[in-house]
Amino acid sequence: MTKKFDVKEQARDILEETLDMEAVGYLGRISEEMQQIFASNPMPSFDDVARIVTGYFTGDGRPAEFIEDWLRTAEEHSRSRGLDEQDRPKAILSDLGVFRFMWFLKERGLTEEQINIVLTGAVQQATGGPEVG
Numbered sequence: 173m174t175k176k177f178d179v180k181e182q183a184r185d186i187l188e189e190t191l192d193m194e195a196v197g198y199l200g201r202i203s204e205e206m207q208q209i210f211a212s213n214p215m216p217s218f219d220d221v222a223r224i225v226t227g228y229f230t231g232d233g234r235p236a237e238f239i240e241d242w243l244r245t246a247e248e249h250s251r252s253r254g255l256d257e258q259d260r261p262k263a264i265l266s267d268l269g270v271f272r273f274m275w276f277l278k279e280r281g282l283t284e285e286q287i288n289i290v291l292t293g294a295v296q297q298a299t300g301g302p303e304v305g
Contacts, residue, residue, distance in 0.1 A: 183293025186286050195280055199273065206269040216261040225268055
């Protein structure tokens with residue numbers, strides 16, 4: 173049997189090596205903001221999600237075409253995962269959180285591989301994945 177490695181530890185190492193405390197704090201703020209969005213919208217509709225996503229991306233200076241494409245792609249992605257119509261809006265909001273993390277890490281110079289490790293580690297942390305060392 174192949175021994176699994178702990179992605180959370182790899183992710184932590186990458187973040188410690190590449191980000192300063194200000195950047196780590198910013199990632200924490202993204203997480204807090206997304207938690208607030210979910211707390212304020214426990215059962216969001218597609219209209220709620222479109223309003224939230226549009227507000228975020230408009231504030232970030234993104235053009236309307238980008239926002240429309242992002243929403244369409246996120247909706248198609250949630251549908252392709254087999255989610256029912258009630259769960260899709262929450263999945264799209266989750267995608268917004270992932271996008272925000274990924275974009276920030278990319279702006280900080282992390283490679284695609286590093287970003288994938290960090291996101292996998294975050295999922296492992298959130299789902300209580302086992303630490304194998």
